[in-house]
Amino acid sequence: MKKKERESPDFTIELVTSDGVIATAPVSRFAAIPPPLKEKFAKLEIINREGYEKDWEPVFQTVRAPLAAFQSSGGAKQFDPRKLSVVRLKFDKTPMSVICISGIGIGKH
Numbered sequence: 001m002k003k004k005e006r007e008s009p010d011f012t013i014e015l016v017t018s019d020g021v022i023a024t025a026p027v028s029r030f031a032a033i034p035p036p037l038k039e040k041f042a043k044l045e046i047i048n049r050e051g052y053e054k055d056w057e058p059v060f061q062t063v064r065a066p067l068a069a070f071q072s073s074g075g076a077k078q079f080d081p082r083k084l085s086v087v088r089l090k091f092d093k094t095p096m097s098v099i100c101i102s103g104i105g106i107g108k109h
Helices: 045-051
Strands: 012-017 022-026 084-090
Touching: none
Parallel strands: none
Antiparallel strands: 012 022, 012 084
């Protein structure tokens, strides 16, 4: 049976303001995240299979998501980035992916 190809991970970035407004956007709107890099650590397949728990290696990259690109999901209140209080990453788009996060920052471009 052929192994399923790894697909590019996608998830939702959710921003919540102090007055309860929620704005969302898929990370794929800002960057194409490559699937985990398949790695062969040794020349002999048995060593790869027995000696290493996973056959992939993390690949870090920067994703910039401008706050202006986020839209609130209806309602009377609009998303105001000055009131941002919570940043959530909802892993709801692609099944069974691994995401390694080294940091999240907010700044001016």
